[in-house]
Amino acid sequence: xxxxxxxxxxxxxxxxxxxxxxxxxxxxxxxxxxxxxxxxxxxxxxxxxxxxxxxxxxxxxxxxxxxxxxxxxxxxxxxxxxxxxxxxxxxxxxxxxxxxxxxxxxxxxxxxxxxxxxxxxxxxxxxxxxxxxxxxxxxxxxxxxxxxxxxxx
Amino acid sequence: xxxxxxxxxxxxxxxxxxxxxxxxxxxxxxxxxxxxxxxxxxxxxxxxxxxxxxxxxxxxxxxxxxxxxxxxxxxxxxxxxxxxxxxxxxxxxxxxxxxxxxxxxxxxxxxxxxxxxxxxxxxxxxxxxxxxxxxxxxxxxxxxxxxxxxxxxxxxxxxxxxxxxxxxxxxxxxxxxxxxxxxxxxxxxxxxxxxxxxxxxxxxxxxxxxxxxxxxxxxxxxxxxxxxxxxxxxxxxxxxxxxxxxxxxxxxxxxxxxxxxxxxxxxxxxxxxxxxxxxxxxxxxxxxxxxxxxxxxxxxxxxxxxxxxxxxxxxxxxxxxxxxxxxxxxxxxxxxxxxxxxxxxxxxxxxxxxxxxxxxxxxxxxxxxxxxxxxxxxxxxxxxxxxxxxxxxxxxxxxxxxxxxxxxxxxxxxxxxxxxxxxxxxxxxxxxxxxxxxxxxxxxxxxxxxxxxxxxxxxxxxxxxxxxxxxxxxxxxxxxxxxxxxxxxxxxxxxxxxxxxxxxxxxxxxxxxxx
Numbered sequence: 001x002x003x004x005x006x007x008x009x010x011x012x013x014x015x016x017x018x019x020x021x022x023x024x025x026x027x028x029x030x031x032x033x034x035x036x037x038x039x040x041x042x043x044x045x046x047x048x049x050x051x052x053x054x055x056x057x058x059x060x061x062x063x064x065x066x067x068x069x070x071x072x073x074x075x076x077x078x079x080x081x082x083x084x085x086x087x088x089x090x091x092x093x094x095x096x097x098x099x100x101x102x103x104x105x106x107x108x109x110x111x112x113x114x115x116x117x118x119x120x121x122x123x124x125x126x127x128x129x130x131x132x133x134x135x136x137x138x139x140x141x142x143x144x145x146x147x148x149x150x151x152x153x
Numbered sequence: 154x155x156x157x158x159x160x161x162x163x164x165x166x167x168x169x170x171x172x173x174x175x176x177x178x179x180x181x182x183x184x185x186x187x188x189x190x191x192x193x194x195x196x197x198x199x200x201x202x203x204x205x206x207x208x209x210x211x212x213x214x215x216x217x218x219x220x221x222x223x224x225x226x227x228x229x230x231x232x233x234x235x236x237x238x239x240x241x242x243x244x245x246x247x248x249x250x251x252x253x254x255x256x257x258x259x260x261x262x263x264x265x266x267x268x269x270x271x272x273x274x275x276x277x278x279x280x281x282x283x284x285x286x287x288x289x290x291x292x293x294x295x296x297x298x299x300x301x302x303x304x305x306x307x308x309x310x311x312x313x314x315x316x317x318x319x320x321x322x323x324x325x326x327x328x329x330x331x332x333x334x335x336x337x338x339x340x341x342x343x344x345x346x347x348x349x350x351x352x353x354x355x356x357x358x359x360x361x362x363x364x365x366x367x368x369x370x371x372x373x374x375x376x377x378x379x380x381x382x383x384x385x386x387x388x389x390x391x392x393x394x395x396x397x398x399x400x401x402x403x404x405x406x407x408x409x410x411x412x413x414x415x416x417x418x419x420x421x422x423x424x425x426x427x428x429x430x431x432x433x434x435x436x437x438x439x440x441x442x443x444x445x446x447x448x449x450x451x452x453x454x455x456x457x458x459x460x461x462x463x464x465x466x467x468x469x470x471x472x473x474x475x476x477x478x479x480x481x482x483x484x485x486x487x488x489x490x491x492x493x494x495x496x497x498x499x500x501x502x503x504x505x506x507x508x509x510x511x512x513x514x515x516x517x518x519x520x521x522x523x524x525x526x527x528x529x530x531x532x533x534x535x536x537x538x539x540x541x542x543x544x545x546x547x548x549x550x551x552x553x554x555x556x557x558x559x560x561x562x563x564x565x566x567x568x569x570x571x572x573x574x575x576x577x578x579x580x581x582x583x584x585x586x587x588x589x590x591x592x593x594x595x596x597x598x599x600x601x602x603x604x605x606x607x608x609x610x611x612x613x614x615x616x617x618x619x620x621x622x623x624x625x626x627x628x629x630x631x632x633x634x635x636x637x638x639x640x641x642x643x644x645x646x647x648x649x650x651x652x653x654x655x656x657x658x659x660x661x662x663x664x665x666x667x668x
Binding site (some may be wrong): 001020024028032035036038039042043045046047070071074077078081082084085088092093095096099100105106107 | 283287290294297301303305309310312314315316317320321323324327328330331332334335340
């Protein structure tokens with residue numbers, strides 16, 4: 001049984017790590033969920049693997065063997081927390097999808113995030129910051145706004 | 154067993170529930186309750202500080218279960234100090250939030266704020282590793298809500314990164330705690346320390362690995378290299394009072410390293426004694442250098458202050474890594490200073506941002522802001538305190554840390570990095586100040602802009618909150634003697650974990666007779 005459990009924990013962790021390193025939010029959420037599963041089984045196994053033994057102490061049992069109840073309590077706490085966090089993360093990922101334009105973890109990088117004063121450029125004319133906004137970045141920005149619009153469509 | 158010990162944890166929790174119900178009574182009622190509770194916390198924490206300064210550990214057995222079996226809350230000088238810093242910072246941040254109507258920008262600001270304090274105080278007071286994990290989750294969940302309070306593209310993006318990295322951190326935390334429990338069979342820190350000292354040689358590798366895994370988790374919280382990348386953008390893009398309150402969040406990581414690693418892997422821990430310290434010191438040095446470069450390369454004031462916070466965290470890590478009572482005492486002194494001043498700087502950055510209108514806090518010439526002389530003077534005061542120049546407390550904190558470093562074998566490296574990073578930070582802050590306040594565009598050039606003429610007039614209460622936090626710096630200098638005396642005794646207490654272990658493990662349960 002030990003090798004099976006350790007194999008499961010290992011595979012879950014490896015897939016979890018791989019998925020959390022992906023660039024899109026959904027695989028990241030899946031990866032974190034798998035990591036949470038892995039850690040739950042790991043915590044459970046830390047109470048030692050036993051079969052058919054009572055939790056805490058059985059009055060009628062001849063031996064003093066019992067399965068450790070503490071890891072079970074820990075797992076319960078961990079499950080609840082991981083569940084809540086995953087729910088929150090999914091909602092946040094949806095919000096990010098709406099606000100950032102796509103589901104990349106870094107979102108669409110707009111030129112206006114990078115360049116100072118872009119939003120006042122229209123108001124003020126160009127006399128103040130010719131040196132800051134060159135044609136190339138303007139072009140890049142308009143391209144990106146286009147792609148945002150396409151995404152939206 | 155005094156019930157007072159548990160109140161810093163439960164007061165904000167109860168207040169959180171009441172605030173949720175007080176929603177019906179309107180924002181005014183919520184503000185009053187919230188301010189009252191935080192003020193109560195300040196009073197309470199000073200009472201606890203006084204109680205802790207006697208040097209005895211106050212143990213509170215939750216549910217009246219004796220120590221290794223139940224969860225304990227432990228009040229000693231270190232935790233009392235942390236709770237006090239938290240409540241002072243919270244008072245400043247909350248006053249600012251109320252003064253600037255930040256709490257109007259979304260629902261449940263006050264509820265989340267109180268739950269954040271619940272998590273913070275719980276993390277500072279608990280004596281159980283798994284309970285520490287639970288309180289970490291509480292404070293993180295509240296911080297997710299607070300971080301995303303209000304809205305904005307960049308805030309959402311930074312928030313997403315923050316949430317994901319912290320969820321990974323939580324998973325690692327569970328792996329570490331599980332491994333420690335599997336080997337040692339206990340979750341109580343005092344019991345753990347006692348068991349590590351007598352652990353069989355076969356288990357030492359596993360214990361060491363789990364301990365370093367815990368260090369990674371605390372490193373994520375403390376923004377230690379290479380796990381700091383989430384931090385500057387998260388702090389720079391959130392609302393000002395939240396950023397100010399978050400100044401204590403990185404210190405939770407530092408505190409946890411001092412508390413967990415300092416207790417479990419202390420001098421008494423046999424072969425594993427202090428094995429983590431070189432890691433903390435080395436990574437602290439790297440973090441400090443990168444933070445100084447970040448300060449230089451920042452494109453906006455808030456980002457710059459976030460990197461300054463990172464630099465202060467790095468200095469604290471160096472102090473912890475030096476691993477001597479003198480260094481820890483200096484670290485705690487610097488911790489008080491850096492937390493309160495960093496909070497004030499975030500608030501001040503928000504005042505500057507609002508004053509500059511469309512230019513916000515970006516580093517470029519804008520029109521002169523209203524009340525530039527007053528705000529500029531406050532900024533200069535803050536910059537001096539933050540970069541560690543005399544005569545303010547940052548200077549004394551750094552001097553204390555450096556003088557504790559003189560005995561260390563790496564002292565040349567430590568001195569070099571700290572002083573060079575300090576120089577870079579002073580240069581950048583001087584550049585920032587002159588850019589924001591001197592290199593202004595004349596009014597007529599931007600007369601047709603929608604800029605500063607219609608900018609808001611000075612919010613006096615907000616400025617009062619900032620000044621209140623800044624007041625910590627002269628107070629730390631004027632009362633340096635009693636404060637360093639306190640941090641010294643806190644450090645000595647922390648470096649004698651046998652007293653801690655004995656106090657926790659021998660704390661008696663309340664029986665019917667002595668109730």
